[in-house]
Amino acid sequence: MANGMGTQTEAAWPLVLAAAQANRAGIDRTQPKPYAIDDSGRLTPVTEGDSRALLDWIPGKGWISCLPPEDPRTPLLDLYLPIASGHTDAPLTVGHLGQSLDGFIATTTGDSYYVTGEENVRHLHRMRALCDAVVVGAGTIAADDPQLTTRRVPGPNPLRVVLDRTRRLDDQYGVFNDGQSPTLLVCGESSNAAWPASDQVDILKLPTPEGKLDLSALIAHLRGRGCASIFVEGGGVTVSGFLEAGLLDRLQIAVAPLLIGDGRPAIRLQGMEVLGDCRRPQQRIFRMGSDILFECMLTTAGGRSTDVTPSAGEGRPDIARII
Ligand SMILES: NC(=O)c1ccc[n+]([C@@H]2O[C@H](COP(=O)([O-])OP(=O)(O)OC[C@H]3O[C@@H](n4cnc5c(N)ncnc54)[C@H](OP(=O)(O)O)[C@@H]3O)[C@@H](O)[C@H]2O)c1
The missing domain is CATH 3.40.430.10 (Dihydrofolate Reductase, subunit A)
Structure with missing residues (x-):
């Protein structure tokens, strides 16, 4: 990627922001759970194996991407999901x-x-x-x-x-x-x-x-x-x-x-x-x-x-x- 700021890379930002917002709003952090984006751009829990899942919440780890490594959104998610995972018990x-x-x-x-x-x-x-x-x-x-x-x-x-x-x-x-x-x-x-x-x-x-x-x-x-x-x-x-x-x-x-x-x-x-x-x-x-x-x-x-x-x-x- 020539300038490193391609729009596909940028497309990951709303997902990171949604992850941070869901975490701030309070999700169940005690269970592993896959999440997808709903029509209003919010993260919503889905069932295990649902192909719409974009992120997993893993207790003790936080948000993990479900996207393949070659997905252009992966670098941004790698960098920011750990930050979006901070909460009161894991500041x-x-x-x-x-x-x-x-x-x-x-x-x-x-x-x-x-x-x-x-x-x-x-x-x-x-x-x-x-x-x-x-x-x-x-x-x-x-x-x-x-x-x-x-x-x-x-x-x-x-x-x-x-x-x-x-x-x-x-x-x-x-x-x-x-x-x-x-x-x-x-x-x-x-x-x-x-x-x-x-x-x-x-x-x-x-x-x-x-x-x-x-x-x-x-x-x-x-x-x-x-x-x-x-x-x-x-x-x-x-x-x-x-x-x-x-x-x-x-x-x-x-x-x-x-x-x-x-x-x-x-x-x-x-x-x-x-x-x-x-x-x-x-x-x-x-x-x-x-x-x-x-x-x-x-x-x-x-x-x-x-x-x-x-x-x-x-x-x-x-x-x-x-x-
Ligand atoms: N490139 C970058 O990433 C970046 C980022 C930010 C700023 N800057 C630049 O860096 C320069 C400022 O940096 P700087 O290192 O000189 O100063 P600074 O870290 O911005 O400020 C230092 C001052 O903050 C107060 N302070 C900070 N920690 C303290 C502590 N533990 N206890 C007491 N006081 C504390 C003290 O004020 P008192 O002396 O009043 O006690 C200290 O002199 C500016 O030129 C700015 O443009 C660059």
């Missing part, structure tokens, strides 16, 4: 960064429009549509004033969550007053209330052990609000914070064929002296236009690490899928 937190070949997400001035191409930007909007909340740091709001909506794809807008420990952001940014979706402003418990919350903006004050927001407490708060799936969209400081705290189930890194030279770094963690001590997670690879998306599985549904050792020769992606 999911996914981090994403779009970085250059040399590991930067923006220039030294903070210019990041766009590191990755159109296909990856659409991917961000899809991830927002499938997740209940999208989290960004104050640096991203200050640099980009992003809307954090799903305007490039059909699908609901998520709750927007902004981490601003010291409340350095003023109230002029879009997420605080554009009315497109609710926003949760997360700050340190000792920060000054420089401007009040409105009916669009809730404020959550969190403890700041070692000068950092307690991200575990944030996740617990969001889960308590019914946010089963959380998308941590940037920037590098924020995604690194969630990764360092062991709070990401999946890490998606889109690598663009671009050299920035110097700028805002992507992932930064405490360094290791020995390569053998570094994480080498299992991964899947998807091509998005001229970018390559690595999706690293950091935990299984049971919370177990899925890292592999290089000598075992395991964990190599068996297929480079094209989205």
Whole structure:
């Protein structure tokens, strides 16, 4: 497929969205069950062996495609069905960064429009549509004033969550007053209330052990609000914070064929002296236009690490899928 965004591939999106909506609305997750699409575009259970079945719900796994591997809709379903499967008893937190070949997400001035191409930007909007909340740091709001909506794809807008420990952001940014979706402003418990919350903006004050927001407490708060799936969209400081705290189930890194030279770094963690001590997670690879998306599985549904050792020769992606 030349540009990787064929209409047949795209035809899978309504199916993914229907799967996420059915899951949110509440299906029987205790039994394996095939589902077909009804005339109104909703997923409806069918009997075992029904040729109209497009997806199976498998307890403990979530949505699985019934389509053959060669079906053009398969890559999109492979990428997104695990995200559409998150629910209260199997919540999911996914981090994403779009970085250059040399590991930067923006220039030294903070210019990041766009590191990755159109296909990856659409991917961000899809991830927002499938997740209940999208989290960004104050640096991203200050640099980009992003809307954090799903305007490039059909699908609901998520709750927007902004981490601003010291409340350095003023109230002029879009997420605080554009009315497109609710926003949760997360700050340190000792920060000054420089401007009040409105009916669009809730404020959550969190403890700041070692000068950092307690991200575990944030996740617990969001889960308590019914946010089963959380998308941590940037920037590098924020995604690194969630990764360092062991709070990401999946890490998606889109690598663009671009050299920035110097700028805002992507992932930064405490360094290791020995390569053998570094994480080498299992991964899947998807091509998005001229970018390559690595999706690293950091935990299984049971919370177990899925890292592999290089000598075992395991964990190599068996297929480079094209989205
Ligand atoms: N290519 C991409 O994928 C991508 C994605 C998003 C953004 N960007 C670009 O990246 C740049 C921003 O990224 P960045 O890494 O510099 O900043 P960032 O992650 O957007 O924001 C970092 C700030 O958020 C607050 N924060 C985040 N986690 C925290 C924690 N655990 N505890 C306390 N505070 C926390 C802190 O604010 P305080 O310093 O006020 O405490 C911190 O300085 C911008 O230029 C933007 O355009 C690129």
